[in-house]
Amino acid sequence: MFKRTLIAASLTVAALASAQAMAVTGGGATLPAALYKGSADSILPANFSYAAIGSGGGKTAFLTNNPAGFSTTGTVHFAGSDSILNASELSTYKNTYNASYGPLIQLPSVATSVAIPYKKAGQTALNLTSAQLCEVFSGQKTTWGALLGTSDATTIRVVYRNVSSGTSEILTRHLNSVCPTQFATNSTFTSARIGGIALPSNWVGVANTSEVATAVNAVDGSIGYVGPDGVDATSNAVVARVNGVQPTALNVTLALSSVNPPANAIDAADPSKWSPVVANPTSGYKLAAYTNFIFGQCYKDAAVAADVKAFLTQHYSNPGNNTATQAHKFVAVPNAWKTAVTANFITNTSGNNLDINNASVCNAIGRPL
Template sequence: MFKRTLIAASLTVAALASAQAMAVTGGGASLPAALYKGSANSILPANFSYAVTGSGIGKSAFLTNTASQFGTTGTVHFAGSDSILSATEISTYNANFGASFGPLIQLPSVATSVAIPYKKAGNTTLNLTSAQLCDAFSGTATTWGALLGTADATPIRIVYRNVSSGTSEILSRHLNSICPTKFAVNSTFTNARLPAGSTLPSNWVGVAETADVAPTVNLVDGSIGYVGPDGVNATSNAVVARVNGVQPTPANVTAALSSAPLPTVPSNPTQWVPVVANPASGYPIAAYTNFIFGQCYKDAAVANDVRAFLTTHYSVPGNTVATVAHGFSVVPTNWKNAVTANFITNTTGNNLNINNASVCNAIGRPL
């Protein structure tokens, strides 16, 4: 009896320890997932969970506090998303939860490219213009000959994301700036490609996760897709196309986003995610993947854990080594300093920092 009681007590303690070990619940975008969790050099702390669901579900789970979308229970404490929060999403959240949960915070995590992996026999130096990308991904050009001006009759096979994906949104934002009659800005590829919801060519293939894109491209000659830099060797022109002559290296991504100004209204979450749809220099399909946190948490331990992570991530050098190892670029130092001053130390006096006493008194995301 004593032995059974001791075993039961040990299991209870283990269960409680496990629950405590994953105290901060999150998930979302698959593009930065390996950077966030599951790799030897991932940056999220041990007690942070991260469910890889895609940006759309990540935003939805956080904005509605529906942990079941991450396959768990309790409170959703944060999300990762390559898809930017819309004005409607923010206003709906504020109307439904602002008074009880407090404000939300949207921050740039790391800078990313959307690389264009391809497999085309006899071509290891593919260079496409933005206009050619429009023709390929819209289906205007159905063969490689039509795309490149040759006699090659090989069909173009597009590998696209078939879920709500921030990677699709980043790609569509650039294409919309080049060919607005062919693409709208949308996180769902079939809605971004115009007319929205139209039937796709029968040889095109949809995949759910970032990790599925490059392997699916490599299965069939004539294939082309789009993926974040952690899903493919983005520095090799033999597997990833140059776009307008530029390879999606971290340096070229940094150059593309360098013109983005700091927020002028720090309390506005949309200003913390700069958008450069068609940059004047650098790699043309570049953007930030983002964190979404609450400002207020009723669980002080969660608030402390969130604050500690943000302190590390937005310090210098912070998580630079891991970020670069996964093919991303770090947030510029002036942006890191602005995040720290507003959301961690409150040296700006804007009262945007995590669990600010005057803002979060008796409110916050639930225990």
């Protein structure tokens, strides 16, 4: 009897310790998932969970505080998303939750490319224009010969994301800027294609970033789109150049060099200003963007607030998480952005009162315990 009681008590203590160890709950985008959690050099602290379910699912879980999307219970404390919060999402959240939860914060986490992996026998230096990307992903050109102006009758097999995906949003944002009659900007690939044309029967939809390269490599004639972690984006033998440009860190940096952090109090308080987009960069790699964090400003659990602030302090310091970021083939946000994030959301040296659990904003409100 004593032994059974001791075992039960031990299991209870273990369960409580496990619950306490995973105090900060989040999830979302699969593109940066290996950087965030599950790798030896992942950057999220040990007591942060991260459910890789896609950007759309991550945003929904956070915006509605519904942890079921992450297969857990309690409160959703943060999300990761390559899909930016749109005006409707921001307005709905403000009207529904600001009074009880406080404002939300959207921050650029790391810069990323969307690479175009391919497998085509005899082709080791694929170079596609933006117009050709439109032809491929719209299904306008169905064979490699038609696409490249050769006699090659191999059918083009597209591997696409079949969930709400920020990777799809980054791709279709660029396609919309080039061929707006064929593509809208949308995180759901099938919804972004204009015209209602059925997908070719040989196209393959996959849920996660990690599945894309595997599916492309499985069948000759395949092409897809994916984040840089998991493919060799520097090798033209496996990843296409776009308009002659390879998706290297330098070319991603060049593509995003035209955007700067908010410079005044009004812009700083607007979450949309912290996730700038460049749909068709004038230099660098065309399919480049920031993947983002979404946090609450206010948390009723002071320990969660402290953990969130400690993580942000580390991530936006110098060098911060730069080594891991580069190892996963992403690009750290520029120092000017790190300085602006720190001043506004961590130390409040900006004086804008946007920092985590600011006493004048978060008095008696916050995301639930």
